[in-house]
Amino acid sequence: MRISVVGTGTMGSAMARTLVRAGFDVTAWNRTLDRARTLEADGITVEPTIWSAVADADVVLTMAFDARATLDLAARFLGTMKEGAIWMQCSTVGPNGMRWLVDQADQYGVALVDAPVVGSRAPAEAGELVMLVSGAPPLIERLQPVLAALGSSTVIAGTEIGQASALKLACNAFIASVTAALGQSVAMCRELGVEPRLLLDTLEGSALDSAYVRGKGAMMIAGDFTPAFAVDGALKDIALMIQSVDPEVAPLLPVLRGAFGAASAAGHGRQDIAAVVSSFS
Numbered sequence: 128m129r130i131s132v133v134g135t136g137t138m139g140s141a142m143a144r145t146l147v148r149a150g151f152d153v154t155a156w157n158r159t160l161d162r163a164r165t166l167e168a169d170g171i172t173v174e175p176t177i178w179s180a181v182a183d184a185d186v187v188l189t190m191a192f193d194a195r196a197t198l199d200l201a202a203r204f205l206g207t208m209k210e211g212a213i214w215m216q217c218s219t220v221g222p223n224g225m226r227w228l229v230d231q232a233d234q235y236g237v238a239l240v241d242a243p244v245v246g247s248r249a250p251a252e253a254g255e256l257v258m259l260v261s262g263a264p265p266l267i268e269r270l271q272p273v274l275a276a277l278g279s280s281t282v283i284a285g286t287e288i289g290q291a292s293a294l295k296l297a298c299n300a301f302i303a304s305v306t307a308a309l310g311q312s313v314a315m316c317r318e319l320g321v322e323p324r325l326l327l328d329t330l331e332g333s334a335l336d337s338a339y340v341r342g343k344g345a346m347m348i349a350g351d352f353t354p355a356f357a358v359d360g361a362l363k364d365i366a367l368m369i370q371s372v373d374p375e376v377a378p379l380l381p382v383l384r385g386a387f388g389a390a391s392a393a394g395h396g397r398q399d400i401a402a403v404v405s406s407f408s
Contacts, residue, residue, distance in 0.1 A: 343400075
């Protein structure tokens with residue numbers, strides 16, 4: 128199976144490497160071509176144009192920043208996809224964004240599967256993402272080898288395009304909430320004269336402990352914000368959440384937007400979401 132990865136940022140490049148290790152024939156394209164060139168050392172064919180990248184692909188996997196970027200890419204490649212190929216759309220665009228992409232795919236008669244992922248760079252590199260999918264069951268069945276290579280598990284959100292993207296927003300709301308709450312507690316320890324490491328020691332082994340809490344907590348304490356999931360990415364997703372749900376259903380979202388917005392304004396936009404701790408200092 129030949130797979131074309133369109134968009135080789137942090138997540139797209141990690142997923143491309145995982146796919147080629149799993150034995151797939153992988154081509155790649157990125158708007159900034161030099162960024163994609165680093166993948167050639169991994170055995171991935173980097174194409175100079177988006178059209179040549181997708182022309183012979185059985186699966187076109189898109190991983191762009193937002194719906195607008197994905198729409199722009201799709202307008203350029205959909206007419207070049209071969210008959211029977213599947214567009215596996217992995218960017219986080221929300222259910223409204225997926226409706227726009229469905230309309231675009233329908234214009235070209237291209238089969239589309241909604242396939243956002245849960246996880247950041249390290250799980251993507253290890254093939255341990257959680258794959259969320261929705262769409263026609265026969266299409267999802269055809270993608271099973273790809274899903275198995277990229278993820279440790281696959282959650283089928285439904286048969287309608289947009290259901291997986293809706294689930295992705297709910298997951299990211301939880302991630303943003305946990306991260307902000309952890310940042311607040313680390314900042315409280317500092318304010319009250321308590322060593323923040325003791326917070327993690329207290330949680331260790333309890334029902335509230337997790338590798339995520341330990342990892343992000345350690346980053347916050349050390350001030351190491353090497354990006355896995357950037358603050359500005361979280362802000363974009365929170366905006367999608369606010370657009371998608373009734374304010375009474377999700378009253379924490381404006382608070383989260385304020386916390387991550389403050390971190391971005393302080394210069395942490397491209398750094399990891401652990402930098403939200405700066406909003407509480």
